[in-house]
Amino acid sequence: RWQKVLYERQPFPDNYVDQRFLEELRKNVHARQYRYKAVVFQSGAVVQQLCSVCVFVLTWWYMDAGMLSPQGLFGAALVSSLLGYVLFDAVDGGAGRWASGRTRWADLKSTLVFAAFTYGFSPVLKTLTESISTDTIYAMSALMLLGHLIFFDYGANAAIVSSTLSLNMAIFASVCLASRLPRSLHAFVMVTFAMQIFALWPVLQKKLKARTPRCYVGVTVLFALAALAGLATVSSVGAVLFASLLLAISCLCPYCLIRLQLLKDNIHGPWDEAEIKEDLSRFLM
Amino acid sequence: MCFCRVLKFWPLSFLWSKLSTCEQLGHRLQHLQIISSNKKAQNQNQLMRKANIFVSLLIDVALGILLMSWLYRKNRIGHLADTLIPVADHVAEELQDLLQWLMGAPAGLKMNRALDQVLGRFFLYHIHLWISYIHLLSPFIEMILWYVGLSACLGLTVALCILSDIIALLTFHIYCFYVYGARLYCLKIYGLSSLWRLFRGKKWNVLRQRVDSCSYDLDQLFIGTLLFTILLFLLPTTALYYLVFTLLRLLVVIVQGLIHLLVDLIDSLPLYSLILRLCRSYRLAAGVKFRVLEQQDGKPLRLLMQINPLSYGGVVQTYRLPTYSCYPRDSWASLCKKLFLGELIYPWKHKGDKQN
Numbered sequence: 001r002w003q004k005v006l007y008e009r010q011p012f013p014d015n016y017v018d019q020r021f022l023e024e025l026r027k028n029v030h031a032r033q034y035r036y037k038a039v040v041f042q043s044g045a046v047v048q049q050l051c052s053v054c055v056f057v058l059t060w061w062y063m064d065a066g067m068l069s070p071q072g073l074f075g076a077a078l079v080s081s082l083l084g085y086v087l088f089d090a091v092d093g094g095a096g097r098w099a100s101g102r103t104r105w106a107d108l109k110s111t112l113v114f115a116a117f118t119y120g121f122s123p124v125l126k127t128l129t130e131s132i133s134t135d136t137i138y139a140m141s142a143l144m145l146l147g148h149l150i151f152f153d154y155g156a157n158a159a160i161v162s163s164t165l166s167l168n169m170a171i172f173a174s175v176c177l178a179s180r181l182p183r184s185l186h187a188f189v190m191v192t193f194a195m196q197i198f199a200l201w202p203v204l205q206k207k208l209k210a211r212t213p214r215c216y217v218g219v220t221v222l223f224a225l226a227a228l229a230g231l232a233t234v235s236s237v238g239a240v241l242f243a244s245l246l247l248a249i250s251c252l253c254p255y256c257l258i259r260l261q262l263l264k265d266n267i268h269g270p271w272d273e274a275e276i277k278e279d280l281s282r283f284l285m
Numbered sequence: 286m287c288f289c290r291v292l293k294f295w296p297l298s299f300l301w302s303k304l305s306t307c308e309q310l311g312h313r314l315q316h317l318q319i320i321s322s323n324k325k326a327q328n329q330n331q332l333m334r335k336a337n338i339f340v341s342l343l344i345d346v347a348l349g350i351l352l353m354s355w356l357y358r359k360n361r362i363g364h365l366a367d368t369l370i371p372v373a374d375h376v377a378e379e380l381q382d383l384l385q386w387l388m389g390a391p392a393g394l395k396m397n398r399a400l401d402q403v404l405g406r407f408f409l410y411h412i413h414l415w416i417s418y419i420h421l422l423s424p425f426i427e428m429i430l431w432y433v434g435l436s437a438c439l440g441l442t443v444a445l446c447i448l449s450d451i452i453a454l455l456t457f458h459i460y461c462f463y464v465y466g467a468r469l470y471c472l473k474i475y476g477l478s479s480l481w482r483l484f485r486g487k488k489w490n491v492l493r494q495r496v497d498s499c500s501y502d503l504d505q506l507f508i509g510t511l512l513f514t515i516l517l518f519l520l521p522t523t524a525l526y527y528l529v530f531t532l533l534r535l536l537v538v539i540v541q542g543l544i545h546l547l548v549d550l551i552d553s554l555p556l557y558s559l560i561l562r563l564c565r566s567y568r569l570a571a572g573v574k575f576r577v578l579e580q581q582d583g584k585p586l587r588l589l590m591q592i593n594p595l596s597y598g599g600v601v602q603t604y605r606l607p608t609y610s611c612y613p614r615d616s617w618a619s620l621c622k623k624l625f626l627g628e629l630i631y632p633w634k635h636k637g638d639k640q641n
Contacts, residue, residue: 110504117508121515124399128518131395164486164506171510172484191511199503 026268034261039254041213044220045154047250048205051227052197053145054242058230059193060177063186070189077193084204091211115192122188129179137176144173148198170198306446309548312608313440316342333558333604340557341606345440352444353437362434366427373419373455377412380458384408387529396522404526408462415458442548449544456537463534464629470527471627473516480513527627555604559597566594 002012062068085107089097129137151166174194178187208216224246232239316338356362387396388405437444453460482488483506488499501509562569570592578587595603615623615630623630 110502114504114507118511121511124515125511127397127399128515130398132518162486164501165484167506168484168486168510168513171507172514175511175514195507199507 022269024269028264028266029268031261031264031266034254034258036254036258039257040250041217042155043250043254044217045205045209047224047246048220049149049152049154049202050242050246050249051223052201053149054227054231055223056174056194056197057145058227058234060181060190061234063181063190070183070186073193074189077189077196081196081200084200088204088207091207096207114195118191119188122184122191125175125179125191126181126184126187127179129176134180137180141173141176144169144176148173152202167199170194174198304450305545305548306443306450309442309446310439312552313342313443333555334606336557337555337604337606340560341552341554342440344556345442345551346438348441349437349439349444352441353434356434356437362431363427366430369426369430370419370423374416376455377416377419377458380412381409383529384412387525394521394525396525397519400519400522404522408465408526411458411461442551445544445548445551449541449548452537452541452544459530459533459537463530466523466527466530467627467629470523473520473523474627477513477516477520480509480516483509484513531624549608552608553606555601555606558600558604562594562597562600567592569595569600571595571599 002010002016002018006014059068059073063070063073148166148170151160151162151169153161153163153166171191171194174191178190178194181187181190205216205219208219228239228243228246231242320335320339320342356365384405388401433447436447479489482496483501486498486501487496489495490497558569572593573590574593576589576591578589580586620630
C-alpha cells in the first residue's frame with residue numbers, strides 16, 4: 001500500500017497519488033454570508049461622510065458668495081451642537097458618560113480652549129494663503145478631503161484606517177478653504193463649523209447607530225436629502241451626479257458585493273500556515 | 286607666567302579665545318620660550334626645531350617691520366581709516382537693499398506678507414543700530430588703527446590675525462543675523478517635524494528612540510493640526526531669510542579661513558631646513574648611494590659613497606613646525622545636514638577646543 005511518506009522506499013514513483021488526493025481540501029471555510037439589508041445599513045456610514053463633505057463645501061460656497069452670514073452660521077451651528085450634546089447623553093441614558101468618566105466641566109473646558117485658540121489665531125489663518133494661487137488651494141483642499149474619506153474609520157478593521165489622520169486632513173482642508181474667505185470672523189466660524197461636522201457629528205452618529213438603528217436610518221436619509229437640496233441650488237448637474245453616487249454606494253455596491261461573494265474560491269487545507277488559536281496574553285507580564 | 290594665569294579667568298578667557306590675535310601671540314610666546322630655554326638640544330630633531338623656530342620668527346618680524354614701514358609711509362594709515370567708514374556704510378547699504386528685496390517678492394517666490402514685513406523691519410532696525418554705532422566710532426578709528434598697526438612689528442602673522450579679527454568685528458551684524466535666522470528656522474523645523482508626527486497619529490518615544498503610534502485627545506489633535514498648517518505655510522518665508530543670511534555668513538567664514546590658512550603656512554614652514562637643503566644638502570640625509578669607481582679583476586672593489594639628500598617635500602614634511610592648526614570640524618555630509626536642520630555651525634575647530 002502506498003503511504004504518504006518519502007523517506008521509505010516504496011514500489012510507487014515519487015509523484016504517485018492515490019484516490020485520497022486532496023481529500024482534506026476545504027473551500028470557502030471563512031466566507032461570510034451577507035444579507036442585503038445589513039450591508040445597506042452599514043453603508044450608511046459612507047453615505048453620511050460623503051454628505052458631511054458635501055455640506056461642508058456647500059457652506060463654504062455660500063459664505064464665499066456672501067449668501068450666508070458668519071453670525072447666522074455660528075448661531076445655527078451652536079444650536080445644533082447643543083441639541084446634539086443633549087441627544088448624545090439622552091440616547092443611552094448617561095451610561096456612556098459614566099463609563100468613560102468624562103465630566104461636563106472637562107467638555108466645557110476643552111470647548112473654551114479650542115474656541116479661544118481658534119479665535120486668537122483667526123487673523124493669522126486669514127492671511128496664511130494670500131500669496132498662493134486659488135487653483136493650488138482648491139486642489140490641495142480636494143486632495144485633503146479625499147484623503148479624509150479614504151482614511152476614515154467606517155467600522156472596518158483594516159490597516160489603512162487611521163481616524164487621527166482623517167480628522168487632521170479634514171481640518172487642514174478647512175483651514176485652506178477658510179483662508180480664502182473675506183474676513184477673519186468668517187475664517188473662525190468656518191473652522192469651528194468644520195470641527196463640529198468632522199469631529200463631533202461622526203461620534204454622535206456612531207452612538208445612534210449602535211443604540212437606535214431605525215433613528216439612525218432616518219437621520220441618514222434626512223441628511224442626504226438636505227445635502228442634495230443644498231447642492232441642487234448651486235448646480236443641478238452636480239446634484240444629479242451626487243444623487244447617483246449616493247444611490248450607487250448604498251444600493252448598487254451591496255448588491256455587487258453579494259453577487260461577487262458567490263465567485264469566492266478560497267481553498268484551505270493542512271498545507272496552510274499554522275495559526276495560534278489560544279490567547280497568549282497570559283504570558284505578558 | 287602669571288599673565289597666562291590671569292588669562293584663564295572666565296570673561297577674559299572667553300574673549301581671548303574668540304580673538305585669533307591672542308592665539309597667535311600665545312603661540313609665538315611659546316616659541317620664544319622654546320628658543321630661550323637653557324637646555325641644550327638633545328638630538329638632531331630638537332636642534333632643527335629650535336633653528337626653524339628662530340629663523341621663522343626672524344623672517345616673520347622682518348616682514349612685519351617691512352609691512353609697518355610701508356603702512357606708515359605717506360600716511361597710508363590715514364587713508365585706510367578714511368576708506369574704512371565708507372566701506373562699512375556701503376556694506377550696510379547693500380544689506381538694506383537686500384532686505385528690501387526680500388520684503389518684496391524675491392525671485393517670484395511666494396512669501397507670507399505679514400511675516401515678511403515683521404522680519405524685514407526687525408533686521409532693518411538692527412542695521413540702523415549698526416550704522417549708528419559705526420558713526421559713533423568714526424573719530425577714533427584713525428587713532429585705533431595707528432596704534433594697532435604698531436603691533437605689526439611683532440610679525441606678519443600677527444598683522445594678518447589682526448586683519449582677520451577686524452573683519453570679524455566689522456561683520457558682526459551679519460553674524461547676529463545669521464544666529465537669529467538659524468534659531469528661528471531650527472525652531473520651525475523642530476516644531477514642524479513634531480507636528481507632522483502628530484498629523485499622522487504618531488509620537489516620538491524618547492525611551493526607545495523611535496516613532497510609535499499614539500492616541501491623542503480631540504483638542505490636542507485640533508490645536509496640533511492648526512499649528513502644523515500655520516507653520517507649514519510660513520516655512521518658505523523663514524527658509525529664505527535663513528538661506529540668505531547663512532550664505533553671507535559662510536562668505537565671511539571663508540575669507541577668515543583663507544587668512545588663517547596663510548598664517549598657518551607662515552607659522553609651520555621650516556625655513557631653516559629648506560635653506561639648509563639648498564645650501565648644505567649633505568646635512569639632511571635620507572640614505573646613501575654608492576658609485577663604482579674601479580672594478581678590475583684581482584683588485585679590491587672601490588666604491589664612492591654619496592649622501593642622498595632628502596627631497597624638498599620630505600624636508601617640509603619631516604621638519605614641519607606644529608601649529609595650533611584649525612581644520613574643519615565637520616565632514617561635508619554632516620555640515621550639509623546641520624545646515625538643513627538649522628543648527629549653528631562653527632566650521633573651524635582649534636586644537637585646544639573641547640569636543641562636544
